Amino acid sequence: MAEQQHIDEQALDEVVRFTSDLIRIDTTNRGGGDCRERPAAEYAAERLAGAGLAPTLLERTEGRTNVVARVEGTDPSADALLLHGHLDVVPARAEDWSVHPFSGEIRDGVVWGRGAVDMKNMDAMILAVVRNWARLGVRPRRDIVIAFTADEEASAEDGSGFLADAHPGLFEGCTEGVSEAGAFTFHDGSGREIYPIAAGERGTAWLKLTARGRAGHGSKPNGENAVTRLAKAITRIGGHEWPTRLTPTVRAALTELAALYGVEADLDDVDGLLGKLGSAAALVEPTVRNSANPTMLEAGYKINVVPAEAVAFVDGRFLPGGEDEFRATLDRLTGPDVEWEFHHREVALQAPVDSVTYARMRAAVEEFAPEGHVVPFCMSGGTDAKQFSRLGITGYGFTPLKLPEGFDYAALFHGVDERVPVEALHFGVRVLDRFLRTA
Known part of the structure; x- marks a missing residue:
């Protein structure tokens, strides 16, 4: 497929390696401020800098680190798009798992560990895409503001809430945002593949x-x-x-x-x-x-x-x-x-399903999963999009993954033996790249 040529082999290798590396950095958020995202934030910032960007590290509380960077688009008159993912994860008890939850082990084509689907996989996709763009000289049409946040798994006071309240200027021009969790394969048991894209919480x-x-x-x-x-x-x-x-x-x-x-x-x-x-x-x-x-x-x-x-x-x-x-x-x-x-x-969130951005997310999924059926849905839980909505940013859930039959994606959020297939990460990088270049 012609579009796949925009993603090189290095990007496919990096998205897997970055997912594994980030999992190995224990960013367990136990609530009450008991978490330290800084090592993961520094890891992400180093790779953004390697793509020619100028990441900023920001903290409300020592060790609770956020990373923000901007990719300049080709059309300065276009509204900017926020692309965000959180760095913290929920706790995991090693004795309950088949592998150590912070091993980042890659076995039989699957990356294992806490954060594999929530949501260090998406963090890795973002890093792989922008580094791929740097190698190929690609620029998106609109500015892309990248934010890796702390504290999403608790109150977000040290993460997106802090960024929205204390550093709104970093998100100047952003009217829409994309983060977890949508555009994953839902197998209905009768041969259909459904790809729900979140347009509300x-x-x-x-x-x-x-x-x-x-x-x-x-x-x-x-x-x-x-x-x-x-x-x-x-x-x-x-x-x-x-x-x-x-x-x-x-x-x-x-x-x-x-x-x-x-x-x-x-x-x-x-x-x-x-x-x-x-x-x-x-x-x-x-x-x-x-x-x-x-x-x-x-x-x-x-x-x-x-x-x-x-x-x-x-x-x-x-x-x-x-x-x-x-x-x-x-x-x-x-x-x-x-x-x-x-x-x-x-707050609860509502995003239009008849927007140009939603249509382009749908088109990106359909290009790489033509057999799939894209539908909108509302998330039962919440994401950092709630805090960023204070800045007038409309949020969508779009973390593309092509998953095999029998892979219970929803059960792995905060569940035991959290994992993500390598091929799903490859699909995600291709779809995310396609969407962001056309958004």
């Missing part, structure tokens, strides 16, 4: 619930037991059935999937429609409504003492336009005896 609403009551002896009746009050609220939240609410992105996803499967796109009966889409329903099902999942409980200090206070944490997510409903529902479900507050909150 649910909002983040991590909640702290506090129940207060009357402390006392555990042997005596207590109608003001804080633990009981909290348990009732948590049970109501966990059992609540949230109503269906369709955003424009999800409507587009359901419409395109219905056409692909040859069924009526009955958007008045979403659950019925999902039942006709087979396994592809999983691409949409988490984003047709708000959600709230209790995840942590803290109460008491001795078995025969009723505590005066009990605390729980809830992972809540709300759709674009759905925050007011979310708040009102939590007020009702918690009741008068339990207070709730945001432990961490970030």
Whole structure:
């Protein structure tokens, strides 16, 4: 294929080596500031400098390092594009893995380790593409601002939030951004290959619930037991059935999937429609409504003492336009005896699926995966695009990977034995290069 000539063999080798190298740099983010991304940031900056760029290293907190660089385009009147990836990863217990999670081992055509899909693979693709451009003398049409961030796996306060708030000038001209996670192969089990491109994210609403009551002896009746009050609220939240609410992105996803499967796109009966889409329903099902999942409980200090206070944490997510409903529902479900507050909150995002940029992402995937079917989708979780949206940057999820049948990509995010095929990385470099040169 003619377009593949834009990517040389060195780029194919580098994307694999860079993924492996970055995995070997342990950037585990345990939350609460317990992480150090600087070694990975220095690694990325050195390779950007090797491509003739002038990377800037920035820290809000010592060791929590971000990297920003700009690739100048050929059209100074064009809006700039932000291309970003995070350097931190979630924890991994070595005893649970088939290989050491920070080995970066390459075995049987697969790169293993924490970050292989979330998201040091994309970091490596970005580095490989811009270095390939430097060797071949390629320049994109629009400026490309590259950002490697810290702290995405926690609050982003030391990463994209810090960059957006303290260094907005570095992103001057950026109107759109691209990062995780979309354009990967979803096999539906019946021979179809679907490539979902993210054009939206649910909002983040991590909640702290506090129940207060009357402390006392555990042997005596207590109608003001804080633990009981909290348990009732948590049970109501966990059992609540949230109503269906369709955003424009999800409507587009359901419409395109219905056409692909040859069924009526009955958007008045979403659950019925999902039942006709087979396994592809999983691409949409988490984003047709708000959600709230209790995840942590803290109460008491001795078995025969009723505590005066009990605390729980809830992972809540709300759709674009759905925050007011979310708040009102939590007020009702918690009741008068339990207070709730945001432990961490970030906005929901919505991106147009009829934009030129989305069309060019679609075209790049279809060129290298002509047998695939590209559809839009909304991410159930969140990314650094939330923080960059403060700068007016519209975010898309586009980390292209061609994956083999049976490769459970979604399960590997934060999962055991995280890994990525070498061929998937090669595909990603080619598609990313194609998109960025035409964006």
